[in-house]
Amino acid sequence: MYEFLDKFEKRMEWLGAAHSIINRxxxxxxxxELFSENQLTGIIISVLLFIMEKTLEQNNECDMAAxxxxxxxxxxxxxxxxxxxxxxxxxxxxxxxxxxxxNGVSYTYPVMNYNKNRVEEVTIRLISDKxxxxxxxxxxxxxxxNQGYDFLFRLREVDEEIQLTIEQLxxxxxxxxxxxxxxxxxxxxxxxxxxxxxxxxxxxxxxxRQNIHSVDIDKYEALIKSTYSMLEEEYExxxxxxxxxxxxxxxxxxxxxxxxxxxxxxxxxRQEVQEIHHNIGVVITEQRDLIINRRSLTDxxxxxxxxxxxxxxxxxxxxxxxxxxxxxxxSGSLDNYLKIVRSLFQPLYSKILGxxxxxxxxxxxxxxxxxxxxxIPMEEFDDNRxxxxxxxxxxxxxxxxxxxxxxxxxxxxxxxxxxxxxxxxNQPELYEDLKxxxxxxxxxxxxxxxxxxxxxxxxxxxxxxxxxxxxxxxVEYCLVKLQDMIPELSHIKEFSIEKLKAxxxxxxxxxxxxxxxIENIEMSDLLFRVVM
Amino acid sequence: xxxxxxxxxxxKLLMSQGELNRRDNPGLYSEYLDAEVQEAxxxxxxEFTCKFLHFDDTVYLVPGIDxxxxxxxxxxxxxxxxxxxxxxxxxxxxYIMMYIFHEFYSGKNKDPKKIDFLQVxxxxxxxxxxxxxLMSTSEEEIEELEKTYQINLSSSMVIWSxxxxxxxxxxxxxxxxxxxxxxxxxxxxxxxxxxxxIRTTSRLDILMRQYYLHAERVSQINHAFDRGEL
Numbered sequence: 001m002y003e004f005l006d007k008f009e010k011r012m013e014w015l016g017a018a019h020s021i022i023n024r025x026x027x028x029x030x031x032x033e034l035f036s037e038n039q040l041t042g043i044i045i046s047v048l049l050f051i052m053e054k055t056l057e058q059n060n061e062c063d064m065a066a067x068x069x070x071x072x073x074x075x076x077x078x079x080x081x082x083x084x085x086x087x088x089x090x091x092x093x094x095x096x097x098x099x100x101x102x103n104g105v106s107y108t109y110p111v112m113n114y115n116k117n118r119v120e121e122v123t124i125r126l127i128s129d130k131x132x133x134x135x136x137x138x139x140x141x142x143x144x145x146n147q148g149y150d151f152l153f154r155l156r157e158v159d160e161e162i163q164l165t166i167e168q169l170x171x172x173x174x175x176x177x178x179x180x181x182x183x184x185x186x187x188x189x190x191x192x193x194x195x196x197x198x199x200x201x202x203x204x205x206x207x208x209r210q211n212i213h214s215v216d217i218d219k220y221e222a223l224i225k226s227t228y229s230m231l232e233e234e235y236e237x238x239x240x241x242x243x244x245x246x247x248x249x250x251x252x253x254x255x256x257x258x259x260x261x262x263x264x265x266x267x268x269x270r271q272e273v274q275e276i277h278h279n280i281g282v283v284i285t286e287q288r289d290l291i292i293n294r295r296s297l298t299d300x301x302x303x304x305x306x307x308x309x310x311x312x313x314x315x316x317x318x319x320x321x322x323x324x325x326x327x328x329x330x331s332g333s334l335d336n337y338l339k340i341v342r343s344l345f346q347p348l349y350s351k352i353l354g355x356x357x358x359x360x361x362x363x364x365x366x367x368x369x370x371x372x373x374x375x376i377p378m379e380e381f382d383d384n385r386x387x388x389x390x391x392x393x394x395x396x397x398x399x400x401x402x403x404x405x406x407x408x409x410x411x412x413x414x415x416x417x418x419x420x421x422x423x424x425x426n427q428p429e430l431y432e433d434l435k436x437x438x439x440x441x442x443x444x445x446x447x448x449x450x451x452x453x454x455x456x457x458x459x460x461x462x463x464x465x466x467x468x469x470x471x472x473x474x475v476e477y478c479l480v481k482l483q484d485m486i487p488e489l490s491h492i493k494e495f496s497i498e499k500l501k502a503x504x505x506x507x508x509x510x511x512x513x514x515x516x517x518i519e520n521i522e523m524s525d526l527l528f529r530v531v532m
Numbered sequence: 533x534x535x536x537x538x539x540x541x542x543x544k545l546l547m548s549q550g551e552l553n554r555r556d557n558p559g560l561y562s563e564y565l566d567a568e569v570q571e572a573x574x575x576x577x578x579e580f581t582c583k584f585l586h587f588d589d590t591v592y593l594v595p596g597i598d599x600x601x602x603x604x605x606x607x608x609x610x611x612x613x614x615x616x617x618x619x620x621x622x623x624x625x626x627y628i629m630m631y632i633f634h635e636f637y638s639g640k641n642k643d644p645k646k647i648d649f650l651q652v653x654x655x656x657x658x659x660x661x662x663x664x665x666l667m668s669t670s671e672e673e674i675e676e677l678e679k680t681y682q683i684n685l686s687s688s689m690v691i692w693s694x695x696x697x698x699x700x701x702x703x704x705x706x707x708x709x710x711x712x713x714x715x716x717x718x719x720x721x722x723x724x725x726x727x728x729x730i731r732t733t734s735r736l737d738i739l740m741r742q743y744y745l746h747a748e749r750v751s752q753i754n755h756a757f758d759r760g761e762l
């Protein structure tokens with residue numbers, strides 16, 4: 001083999017990363033079209049750099065909201081100001097989930113390995129994520145992978161490891177020459193580099209925990225050898241630098257005593273030295289943490305590798321064929337197929353040990369008492385019956401809204417409690433019917449949720465309405481149905497609902513099989529009002 | 533006798549929590565490793581038709597597919613989909629649940645887990661595509677089966693295709709259907725929904741890699757499907 005082709009695959013890995021961004025898989029044309037050629041590539045790299053910046057800041061997590069806000073500012077300032085927040089949300093989503101994470105599917109790039117004389121699939125993953133729990137619940141935070149760092153550093157044509165050493169040398173030289181302002185900057189850079197190393201280790205631990213098979217043994221060894229030996233050396237160098245700082249501090253103190261005329265300059269130098277001193281302290285602490293963690297990382301890796309062998313050698317069945325296709329062609333009408341999920345669900349013990357079982361799920365008792373219930377009743381599959389059921393539900397909505405509007409028209413405003421009382425006394429059958437499945441209460445609450453209805457506007461606009469009865473409340477359908485029943489309906493400018501302080505108490509009773517069920521209703525009273 | 537007492541304690545904990553790990557219960561965990569306790573547990577395993585899986589410092593209690601005592605009963609599982617749910621809806625929900633598992637764990641590599649997360653929008657598109665394909669290729673076949681057994685695969689697909697993807701006020705949408713399935717998975721500590729992505733728990737990852745996908749289980753699964761026949 002030609003010597004110059006040695007480690008060719010390593011060079012190509014970098015190209016693979018570039019390929020994943022430039023020749024994006026799964027292009028969404030509606031988003032791509034928003035930008036001119038290659039503009040989006042630049043934006044994606046900017047987002048990557050932003051993620052790197054955020055992940056290097058201590059105690060700072062890069063979530064989707066942060067990316068969106070960065071993108072919003074970036075696009076507005078440098079690219080285009082004509083995008084809505086919704087579009088920016090879609091762009092951020094597209095960049096992070098579809099391109100950088102390839103919709104969660106591992107992205108591979110075929111690379112020729114000349115040493116082994118075979119094509120290898122190199123996995124490209126520039127960012128990874130983890131779930132964190134905060135006060136608002138779960139959220140996803142994104143971070144750069146080692147490959148991501150590598151890629152971005154190569155874009156700047158600087159090898160990070162050389163850079164770290166160069167930064168140290170520069171710092172030493174600055175201190176020697178008493179260029180403390182530059183040295184402060186340099187010490188901050190050093191903190192950034194060491195934190196980046198720390199992130200690399202954290203990412204590595206995370207990838208081991210998530211999936212040991214995605215971890216390359218060569219990468220593991222390289223990381224262990226290079227990072228730790230380098231860190232140990234650096235740890236010594238940094239201690240050296242810290243000693244230099246002590247000496248500089250001493251010299252400044254002495255100068256301070258002797259030369260009071262230069263107080264301002266010396267004062268500044270002293271502050272800067274203190275700042276460097278503090279920064280170097282931070283670097284040393286973080287490096288020490290990393291060195292101490294070395295053992296735990298090795299243990300974790302070895303342990304996980306060992307355990308992974310336990311299952312990776314087993315034979316597995318084809319999920320699609322054994323389960324999905326079987327379900328698709330399932331011809332049984334009993335529920336036995338549901339058992340296939342048993343092994344994944346938590347063990348259920350309440351039935352044998354718990355008394356609440358007797359009271360709680362009546363459905364189980366019914367099934368046990370009457371095994372025939374497991375047969376599918378024919379009527380469930382009768383379309384006409386289903387249509388009739390939906391028509392009745394829909395009719396109840398129309399009736400309920402009709403009553404609310406009529407009562408409000410009669411007196412200008414009407415409380416739900418009064419309407420219910422009237423119905424109960426004068427039309428008890430209708431009252432009971434409208435309470436079925438809590439229809440009258442739920443309709444009132446849904447109308448309250450919708451806010452004011454502008455009925456005249458609705459009829460004037462002659463909006464096309466689907467005149468099909470539905471199981472869900474469709475106010476437009478109800479209004480069109482009510483048009484013939486309430487002549488003044490189209491003259492109502494506003495129909496509004498307000499919440500009153502007093503509560504309503506009611507009960508619904510019905511029979512289910514042999515069970516008598518009573519539901520107690522408690523809700524705020526509502527006031528219906530019309531403006532003509 | 534002590535070994536039996538420890539085994540019962542472990543069993544009790546596993547029944548209530550489903551798993552026992554070294555971090556939360558170091559005492560019981562070390563007792564689990566004792567050979568005599570293992571023997572006693574083997575008896576319980578056999579009698580209760582279940583399995584103790586030990587992986588990554590955690591012991592899981594996995595009910596067997598035919599475990600009538602510890603495993604969830606079909607009727608109980610059905611009630612998860614709501615007391616008003618029709619059998620077609622239950623079938624659809626269950627199909628979606630299994631399809632989610634398929635999307636995650638049908639990898640042919642050493643590690644069967646092939647994706648880290650599944651976006652709800654992607655899942656909806658995949659199901660749309662699959663149902664469309666099924667409906668067009670096997671309409672006649674399904675109709676024939678329906679006549680014989682009144683099965684509801686095609687009706688379940690019709691329910692799905694008639695649903696809107698998402699709607700502000702409507703409850704019966706594809707998005708909500710998936711949300712309900714994820715709620716069940718979350719209750720069972722198997723998966724959860726975060727920022728419109730489905731993520732699996734390490735519990736599900738382990739159960740799938742360690743046990744559920746094992747080729748030896750095929751006959752049991754086939755059996756469950758067969759016994760559904762009238």
